[in-house]
Amino acid sequence: MAVFNTKYYQSQEDALYSDGDIEDEIYTRVCKRDETLGMDPRWAVFYHFSPQRENILNWYPFESNSTILEIGAGCGALTGLLIRRGKHVTSCELTMRRAKILFQRYVDADNLEVIVGNVLRVEFEERFDYVIINGVLEYAGGIMGKDVENPYTQFLSYMKSLLKPEGKILLAIENQFGLKYINGAPEDHLGRVFAGINGYPGQNKIRTFSRKELSNLFECVGLDVLRWYYPYPDYKFPTEIFSDSTVDEIEPKTTDVPYDMPRIELFDKEIVRKALMENKIAGVFNNSFLVELGNKACQEMNGPDYVKISSNRKKKFAICTQIYQQKEIVEKRALYPDANKHLQRMETPIQDQGPICTVQSKYEDGILRYSLLHEQSLTSLLSEQAEQGQVDAFWDTLQILKTYLYRGDLSKQPVDPKFLEAFGPVEPQRQLHWTEKVNIDLNTDNFFCGPDQWTVIDNEWVFSCAVPGEYALWRVLQQLRDHALFRPIVTEAAVRDFLEVGEPELEVFEKWEHHFISEYVGMQDFASQQRAVYHIDLDESIKEEEAKQFLWSQLFLFDEAGHAEVLKSAAQNKDGTWCVEFQSDRIAQAKQIRWDPLEGNACSISDVRLEELSVRPINARSWDENKAVFSTYDPQFLVEGSTSNRACIKIQFKCEILDWTTGYFQIECERNAEREKRLNAERQCEAVQAENRQLLMRTETVEAHAAEIDQQLQEERTQAEETAQKLRLAQAQAEDSAQKLRLAQAQIAEKEQQLKETEQQLQQINSALEYLKGELCDHRWKSAAKILMKRKIEG
16 A cells, blocks of 8 residues: 655645646545546646656666656646556655545555655665656745745755666656747747747746757756657647657657647648758757756666557557657557457567568567658658649659558458458448458558569558558558649548549548547547647738728729729828728719728728718728728728719728738637637537447447347247157157057067967966976886886796
């Protein structure tokens, strides 16, 4: 059982950092062993309980039998990982509520001690192999106290003092100049846009650092940087870990989406990151850092250069892929013991022959290893063809893959329980190219194109049951459609034509995919946790600011045929009132006149004055007697009244530009809110549809089972009838045999009676014989005497 240590607790520190009363709810749910906490969309719950939080270190090669000190453990997002990897874990948490949650969460762990209170007061009796500082250094300004001159260096110095000579500090923190913050994401701790970029004005308790500043801090306290790592999208929910040797070479495969706060985006972050990579500075602007610190003299550099973490799955499939560039080796490791069988199934001891082969791999000591390949990837080849407009070459390249996947004969879906388990009970009506041992996860990043042969490096999802090549190829094309570069080429129509299937088959593929991802692999959909992203056009914002000083108004003079002559004039601002004048002989001839006070901005127009004329808004969002509000960027008024004797029209009005911070942004927010409502409705609809699909699949499964049961019952009825018929025949035969038996018994009885009579007769005969025998004996003696006497007389 875990140990709960309150020796260093001070209640006044509970107010220093807290998520509020929601922590009481969390504690209650933890005590009830609520397994749904990780899917709660509220940030305070999701942040502490999402399994993805472990990704920052679940790949890290902790030494066996190590002792670990966790600073600022919170509600235990990483503690479960540490107690699985370390011999003993000491977790320090400042506040009581969070410490109680942490303790209850891992109360059964025999190798855990939870210490409540400020780590600076704790009297540690030992030194540690690892000190984990995950999202804590930024708070050192408050932890160390207001009178400390250099709180961050002093905090790190104290952490260093808790290490064994060969120990390591693993420190994760946001980058003050991370690309997402430059792009407009609010600073994580203060919630204000550009707060970190502008140097945290007005406060000194919380701050993050650039890479250069962190390097200076480490150097000041005598800590050597053993390795810089760059978690992506950030250290909170990473799915990829880069190092200095890969951050400018390998493009992230993960989409950066916000889970904590809505954000604005001022530019295309994917394009900018690619430019940073080309200039070899992507690491400097990565959103977060993970730094391995220690004493270089005591350390051996053996960490991976790149890590891809696949943990959003059932535990039996959760693995990570690590690249070691100097060793020219790729390793796949299980994140949980249950996943080792999954790794073993991926082993390919002998390389395939043919146009497409699988890289040779070997599973040994819990690790799947294969050689690092350097040929051009299929994604790179297709990108070159797409960028150069070589559409035919693009499809010719994919034809190689199609020929490989369509190698099976056309046939109906075979009955196989393994396929039903992986993809569900839905069956296509059309014959497809069903083939055994098809790799359905042929991501183009995993193909390396040699001159004579393509090599696939990922053999993860190969099934022993038959799978149609059309479905595997459909998955490839869906992955390509996620790239903006390929989307104009890989259209929905092009997908159907290339696959040679119709809409019904595509719907089947969709259902298979949903079942495979959500039911078989067990991936969770985090869409409900994602927050909104607002794209801001700075050029439009600049136009709005310029329009505050100078407005171009237009007067449209329509003739009987509806053709318009346009008069354009600059409106001048005099003491808050705009004045504009239009002069033309055509004014008197116009059949209809339209006035556009400005263009390119949403606005509010009020106090409009024209001599002997009036105006009426055409496209205002709202309108009263004195004020019209336009959300459109092309506000229009209809001029009413006679202009037959006019050659000049003067207009005075007041104008308020709805700028991006109050008006335009409000309108955008309203639109985005509507869009969000629509998206939520779509999500709800999708959720309902997903539930319906689940119900449908379950219904189909039940119907399939029912059909099987009906078939079995019919077969059993047939068997029963056959058995009954056989039984009736057997009964008839038995009755016949019984009749014969009775006859035989009667005959036997008759024979027995005859036998008795015969025995009686024999007894009588025997008696007679005995009598005769006796008589005969007596008769013989008499005869013998007579003979003897006769011979005597004669002699």
